[in-house]
Amino acid sequence: xxxxLIFISAVLVNNFVLSYFLGICPFIGVSGKIESASSMxxxxxxxxxxxxxxxxxxxxxxxIAFNVPFLEYVSFIIVIAALVQFVEMFIRxxxxxxxxxxxxxxxxxxxxxxxxxxxxFGALRQYSFIENIVFGIGAGLGFTxxxxxxxxxxxxxxxxxxxxPLQGAAITLIIAGLLALAFMGFxxxxxx
Amino acid sequence: xxxxxxxxxxxxxxxxxxxLAIILAIADKKLAxxxxxxxxxxxxxxxxANCGACGFAGCNAYANALVEGxxxxxxxxxxxxxxxxxxxxxxxxxxxxxxxxxxxRVFCSGGLAEAVRSRVYTGVETCAAAHLIGGEKACVYxxxxxxxxxxxxxxxxxxxxxxxxxxxxxxxxxxxxxxVKACPRHIIGLTGYEEVVHVxxxxxxxxxxxxxxxxxxxxxCGLCEKDDETGAVTMKDGLSVxxxxxxxAPVLAAKRCPTKVIRISxxxxxxxxxxxxxxxxxxxxxxxxxAAKAAAKAAKKSKxxx
Numbered sequence: 001x002x003x004x005l006i007f008i009s010a011v012l013v014n015n016f017v018l019s020y021f022l023g024i025c026p027f028i029g030v031s032g033k034i035e036s037a038s039s040m041x042x043x044x045x046x047x048x049x050x051x052x053x054x055x056x057x058x059x060x061x062x063x064i065a066f067n068v069p070f071l072e073y074v075s076f077i078i079v080i081a082a083l084v085q086f087v088e089m090f091i092r093x094x095x096x097x098x099x100x101x102x103x104x105x106x107x108x109x110x111x112x113x114x115x116x117x118x119x120x121f122g123a124l125r126q127y128s129f130i131e132n133i134v135f136g137i138g139a140g141l142g143f144t145x146x147x148x149x150x151x152x153x154x155x156x157x158x159x160x161x162x163x164x165p166l167q168g169a170a171i172t173l174i175i176a177g178l179l180a181l182a183f184m185g186f187x188x189x190x191x192x
Numbered sequence: 193x194x195x196x197x198x199x200x201x202x203x204x205x206x207x208x209x210x211x212l213a214i215i216l217a218i219a220d221k222k223l224a225x226x227x228x229x230x231x232x233x234x235x236x237x238x239x240x241a242n243c244g245a246c247g248f249a250g251c252n253a254y255a256n257a258l259v260e261g262x263x264x265x266x267x268x269x270x271x272x273x274x275x276x277x278x279x280x281x282x283x284x285x286x287x288x289x290x291x292x293x294x295x296x297r298v299f300c301s302g303g304l305a306e307a308v309r310s311r312v313y314t315g316v317e318t319c320a321a322a323h324l325i326g327g328e329k330a331c332v333y334x335x336x337x338x339x340x341x342x343x344x345x346x347x348x349x350x351x352x353x354x355x356x357x358x359x360x361x362x363x364x365x366x367x368x369x370x371x372v373k374a375c376p377r378h379i380i381g382l383t384g385y386e387e388v389v390h391v392x393x394x395x396x397x398x399x400x401x402x403x404x405x406x407x408x409x410x411x412x413c414g415l416c417e418k419d420d421e422t423g424a425v426t427m428k429d430g431l432s433v434x435x436x437x438x439x440x441a442p443v444l445a446a447k448r449c450p451t452k453v454i455r456i457s458x459x460x461x462x463x464x465x466x467x468x469x470x471x472x473x474x475x476x477x478x479x480x481x482x483a484a485k486a487a488a489k490a491a492k493k494s495k496x497x498x
Contacts, residue, residue: 058208062204062208068200071204075204075208078205078209082212089220089223090219092225093223
């Protein structure tokens with residue numbers, strides 16, 4: 001039950017993008033088309049899940065075991081950077097089109113604060129190994145959900161008559177704000 | 193204690209780094225993508241300015257498209273003929289027809305000395321911002337002078353002159369057209385190397401208005417198109433326009449222009465010969481015409497005396 005709550009909490013109630021405002025850069029940058037948005041979401045989910053597992057191991061068996069908690073940031077960033085490199089090679093091998101569509105945002109997953117945020121949250125909340133992985137999957141799916149919803153709205157928006165001063169980034173930010181407001185509605189779902 | 197912690201830190205982080213590095217090294221070998229080696233070579237040939245003049249998002253994208261054979265090898269304007277020749281060699285395709293190299297020229301003569309400044313602008317110092325409320329100069333077609341074009345130029349070919357007008361270094365200009373896009377008043381244009389005469393004013397105002405706001409503007413007097421049946425120079429919407437396809441008249445127009453906004457331009461570097469020939473051709477045509485007129489006049493005179 002605890003695990004299920006962590007999952008729901010990460011996807012909806014404490015959605016990384018729309019409640020914690022982490023990972024806004026790809027949220028704005030890659031939410032133009034549903035296809036690339038979902039691919040980006042799954043790439044991030046993959047990195048989140050793997051990094052949740054590895055950072056938990058590092059935290060438990062290196063940082064806590066040797067009592068060097070101040071190395072948290074350094075070690076987590078190393079892991080994330082390596083994972084992103086790995087994902088980049090993988091996607092490039094699997095689909096050149098997808099690789100081109102994601103463009104610069106793929107290596108930028110390294111600096112996606114949602115991923116470092118997840119690693120730090122996991123350490124802070126003292127989750128168990130399974131809980132931490134579920135937390136990672138949940139956060140990733142929440143991120144994907146936010147991106148896909150945003151992309152869906154933006155695809156419709158291409159057909160709408162947006163006033164000139166609001167076109168482009170401006171209307172995107174307004175929509176992001178409205179979406180965040182809407183996600184506030186989930187706040188009562190779980191009493192944390 | 194201190195030394196132990198330091199030791200543990202170095203060993204643990206080094207260990208983590210090493211393990212990840214080994215994994216990545218293996219993955220790099222296993223997941224290697226076969227890339228056409230010509231892409232890297234084509235990329236080396238390109239200027240690497242990522243100006244976007246070819247229509248692709250940077251040199252890398254263009255190099256990829258080139259190798260796939262989807263685009264013309266002469267789309268790179270900064271690289272010019274030299275690059276397109278090398279690309280032809282590399283890709284083994286027919287050499288494209290000679291590109292017409294272009295350079296940017298600023299079609300405004302209203303510098304600080306010539307143009308009347310009727311307002312004081314204290315806002316953000318970019319042309320785009322100043323253009324929204326009109327800038328300092330009274331002429332609404334004038335160069336605003338905050339140098340958006342200077343910043344847009346990737347090749348350091350434009351600098352602001354002492355007179356507050358941008359000056360294009362024709363040696364460095366590659367004709368990529370970024371400054372043309374950056375200018376909110378659209379007074380920068382790309383010109384071909386065979387063009388001899390240009391109108392260095394963009395004002396469509398009536399003569400009286402232009403006289404009030406600038407001493408170096410086109411006053412739409414129409415002297416340039418007078419006696420000109422070839423149609424090389426025409427008045428269009430209060431501004432004279434030179435048709436470069438037509439011989440003869442432009443040089444004459446430059447001589448006639450009272451405010452000297454129609455001027456003989458400096459030649460495009462590397463094409464001085466073509467420019468000189470074009471100019472000589474124009475001048476010869478005019479001399480011929482004038483001689484014919486003088487002869488007709490003399491004939492008339494001698495007829496009258498008879």
